[in-house]
Amino acid sequence: MALAGEFDIIARIFAPLAKESGALGLKDDAAVLTVTDDHQLVVTCDTLVSGIHFLSDDPPASIGYKALAVNLSDLTAKGAHGYAYTLSLALPRDTQMDWLEAFAVGLAEVQDLTGISLIGGDTTATTGPLTITITALGLVQHEAAITRLGAKPGDRLYVGGTIGDSCLGLRLLKDPSLAKIWGLSEEDVIYLTECYRRPPVGTVEALLVRNFAKAQIDVSDGLAADIEKLCAVSHVGAEIEAGRVPFSAAARKALEAAPDLLPDLLSAGDDYVPVIAVSESSADLFESEVEEQGVDFAQLGTVTAADGIRVLDERGNELTLKNKGFSHF
Amino acid sequence: MALAGEFDIIARIFAPLAKESGALGLKDDAAVLTVTDDHQLVVTCDTLVSGIHFLSDDPPASIGYKALAVNLSDLTAKGAHGYAYTLSLALPRDTQMDWLEAFAVGLAEVQDLTGISLIGGDTTATTGPLTITITALGLVQHEAAITRLGAKPGDRLYVGGTIGDSCLGLRLLKDPSLAKIWGLSEEDVIYLTECYRRPPVGTVEALLVRNFAKAQIDVSDGLAADIEKLCAVSHVGAEIEAGRVPFSAAARKALEAAPDLLPDLLSAGDDYVPVIAVSESSADLFESEVEEQGVDFAQLGTVTAADGIRVLDERGNELTLKNKGFSHF
Structure with a gap:
């Protein structure tokens, strides 16, 4: 009609x-x-x-x-x-x-x-x-909103969900032949394209963010770029361990078949999961709450006093990200 | 740049x-x-x-x-x-x-x-x-917001500003030769085009609306169409006297040169002025407040028990409006 x-x-x-x-x-x-x-x-x-x-x-x-x-x-x-x-x-x-x-x-x-x-x-x-x-x-x-400002050196950085699924889903929609190259099953493809089309709404995460985060950002423009923004407003930096970034089972398969995807997944964006800074003193309590509630929060690095962010691979070498994140223009 | x-x-x-x-x-x-x-x-x-x-x-x-x-x-x-x-x-x-x-x-x-x-x-x-x-x-x-619902038969209808200026301004921008046909000066043309480009924000009117209106609508899709909407939600109608609709000096000049414009001005929209229903019992007080504050509110008709709205010309004959208002599709 x-x-x-x-x-x-x-x-x-x-x-x-x-x-x-x-x-x-x-x-x-x-x-x-x-x-x-x-x-x-x-x-x-x-x-x-x-x-x-x-x-x-x-x-x-x-x-x-x-x-x-x-x-x-x-x-x-x-x-x-x-x-x-x-x-x-x-x-x-x-x-x-x-x-x-x-x-x-x-x-x-x-x-x-x-x-x-x-x-x-x-x-x-x-x-x-x-x-x-x-x-x-x-x-x-009242007064419980968590803003971007407030990360301090020594704080731990956690991400509330997996990274890169949406990016892989979009690529698969544009080029379905990648499924074979990446060794993905039909279910993996459906999972990843659904991640692109239906980002998480995170109602459970909100409560944990409110109770434990000192500062937060929503990962939309890319994990690395958004962590950089989170740190920049508080004049701090961060060290991220790529090996601790949480990936879905489907994304891990793709990464195994095509390890070169890693920098792209860390900078693609469209993840729509929160990254939060939690003080060292409350990190243990936070982690036990996370476990109790069965929510996906993974520590992926720490806030540092130095400016800028460094992303380290599993051997401790710094990864170079061509693009730190999605730019609108 | x-x-x-x-x-x-x-x-x-x-x-x-x-x-x-x-x-x-x-x-x-x-x-x-x-x-x-x-x-x-x-x-x-x-x-x-x-x-x-x-x-x-x-x-x-x-x-x-x-x-x-x-x-x-x-x-x-x-x-x-x-x-x-x-x-x-x-x-x-x-x-x-x-x-x-x-x-x-x-x-x-x-x-x-x-x-x-x-x-x-x-x-x-x-x-x-x-x-x-x-x-x-x-x-x-709290509880002072005036909604669209609430007009009753016998209420007076007032409009808080002039009608049709924006419509004339747009026509002049599209066809500058109309200025001569309508007998408008350069100042008139500037006035009307500015009405199209800079609609009123009505900060003073807000207080009068809050204190006196039983129901209101903002004229954006056309005076006649919007009054019809105002009445429809309360299952009432309205009688509008075209001769009481307030026009600017420039619009009056154009109407004198081209009387056929009248139905268009009543249905063009883009006026962004409030139409309000005021009960008969508070109408006198409202009018004296309007005069004291030097605000432009003009009575242009009354709410009736019958469905639908009738627009009457100066001889009491019903005007036929081809289009009651702006449609987006």
Whole structure:
């Protein structure tokens, strides 16, 4: 079915996602929300452009999932939980109603996992590629938000999830013949492409981040580049041991077949997992909590007094990363 | 100068606009804001696409101004004042740094007028037209937000500003020869094109809306269409007297030369002024407040029990509007 008017799109596709009463059923120009004194509001914004942040033929449900999940990962990294979001869609004129319906299914999946609710937005036509902007609001207990600032020399660096899966998934989508070269099974390929299309939303990790992290960053532009940013704001550096970076079983297979992939995986980005600095004195308690909760946090290095970051291979030699991370221009 | 990387753009162009401390200097993935118990948060979102919502050769400062002002007008219509906003830019690769600098000047103008502050956003490249999405957060005293719902038969309808200037301004930009046909001076033309480029932000109006309106809508899709929406949610109708619709001196000149313009001006949209329903019993007090504060609110009709809206000309005959308002598709 071809696209109906904006009101029809809102009523049919998006109003069912507006679970928060302050959304006023999306029948108004604005939402009205109540934030109680014991919480602060965390606000983040991400834009995804077709052909740049997702493939134009990705399943629409996974595009909806990803657009919302990448925002949730920013909230998680701050120790906040998802509350409400606005959705802006600039749609090519040939967008079909069933595409939008499937897109909304992906949004609903993340809503169900995290409790976040659609509260408003805007839908316009565009002559360019499909462009999705989500501004997400999260809640965190007063003064408990973890910012990027605060890492000190001696702190341990942990990453909350595996690295490089999304990068491998994208390459496999672009060139399916790589599966054979990398010795991957069909299940491995599905696992890795799903990592590209459905990044983690990390609701459990948020609590651990809030309770233990002194500083945090969400890995979106590349592990090495993002750790460098985390350190730069606090005028410290870091030493990362490549051998301790957590990889999925599928990624380990690919790395075994093609060891040259390592620097790429460390700088590709799109991982959407938190990296946190934990003080040495609370590291033991943190690690036992991690084990108890069955969450994936792995120590991959330490904060140093020297500027800049060094990534060491298993023999202690410094790895050279051509590109430290994804650049938008 | 060609475009630098995203960090340079943020540091040079946007960090100076982040006046709110919770913006963390735009050095983080998210902002952390405190909303006190006595206020509620009003959230609105608007997307502007080059070639659709503004002309690609509009001055960049006016594009920045408009992108933020259209959001402020939604907050004003709710009785809220501007607090903070996120800015998403999808930029064509040939965007120049000096274009962005001028764009930021327009944002700064609206910030200075309203006190709103940039707190975050995202900057990406696009193969399509420049696309700007702003999500604006406003504050309103607890339970004082005015929604679209609540008009009752007998309520008076007021509009907080002039109608049709923006429509005339756009037509003049597309076809400068109309100035002569409409008998407009050079000043008139500048006035009307500026109305198109710099819609009102209505900070004074917000207070009157909050104190007197039972229901409100912001005129963006067309006066007639938006009044119809305002009435539809409350299952009422309206009678509008075209002769009472406020027009600027320049618009009145154009209407005198080309009376056929009237239906277009009533349905063109892009006016960004509030229409409010005020109960008959408080109308006198409202009008004396309006006079005292020197604000432009004009009564243009009344809410009726019948469904639908009727627009009457000066002889009491019903005007037929081909298009009741702007449609996005």
